[in-house]
Amino acid sequence: MSQGPLMPKATAVWLVENTSLAFEQIADFCKLHPLEVKGIADGEVAAGIKGLDPITTGQLTRDEIEKAQKSPNYRLKVAVSKVKLPEVKRTTKGPRYTPLSRRQDRPNAILWLIRNHPELKDAQVIRLVGTTKATIQQIRERTHWNSASLQPMDPVTLGLCSQIDLDFEVQRAAKDRPAVVPADGGAKLLPTEVSTAPAAAEREEEEEDLNADAVFAKLKGMSRIDEDDEE
Numbered sequence: 001m002s003q004g005p006l007m008p009k010a011t012a013v014w015l016v017e018n019t020s021l022a023f024e025q026i027a028d029f030c031k032l033h034p035l036e037v038k039g040i041a042d043g044e045v046a047a048g049i050k051g052l053d054p055i056t057t058g059q060l061t062r063d064e065i066e067k068a069q070k071s072p073n074y075r076l077k078v079a080v081s082k083v084k085l086p087e088v089k090r091t092t093k094g095p096r097y098t099p100l101s102r103r104q105d106r107p108n109a110i111l112w113l114i115r116n117h118p119e120l121k122d123a124q125v126i127r128l129v130g131t132t133k134a135t136i137q138q139i140r141e142r143t144h145w146n147s148a149s150l151q152p153m154d155p156v157t158l159g160l161c162s163q164i165d166l167d168f169e170v171q172r173a174a175k176d177r178p179a180v181v182p183a184d185g186g187a188k189l190l191p192t193e194v195s196t197a198p199a200a201a202e203r204e205e206e207e208e209d210l211n212a213d214a215v216f217a218k219l220k221g222m223s224r225i226d227e228d229d230e231e
Helices: 008-018 023-030 034-042 062-070 100-116 122-129 133-140 163-176 192-230
Strands: none
Touching: 008 023, 008 034, 023 034, 100 122, 100 133, 122 133, 122 163
16 A cells, blocks of 8 residues: 555645645545545535645656656556654653653652552653653652642553553563561471470370379288288
């Protein structure tokens, strides 16, 4: 699919007014419906739009238009610019751009991030919602001018960042967090079989002592009975 002009309706207006091209040819070039081009010719569509000359903008050549006017089945082709502009590459990533309509929601999103993901660094919050470090500090210390009215709101729901970006920053913060080494809590409990074994042995020894005392006491009682019978 070929690329259309930059301003299709304005270009279509100019072609309708300044050429004898068929509606289908103009519609194909401008990526419009033929009925829409007919409406432009009738003054029902694009009223008030000023025509844009595709020749001066370098999108068409006069030879291309003349060739199309001679052959109704010919399809116009966008002229290829001979001047190639170098691609501008950003070396560093700046803060995320936030639309004007959503900038008022950023403090609420920052408050949500601070409460739900305190492990995030200020630089990560800046990347997610496009704020400043001073604003983050004010919201964290409750010195922001609108602190009383702020309500924590998910930045993903607000459209300030994607869920993928949020999950990525949270995972990165979790990896950067130092591992917690458990403190020495002193002596540990021994296994049940070890801790109960001596106690059981002691109980058995006590039971043996009690049984021996009972036997000796019974023997003494019997000897006294024998002595009484002999008397």
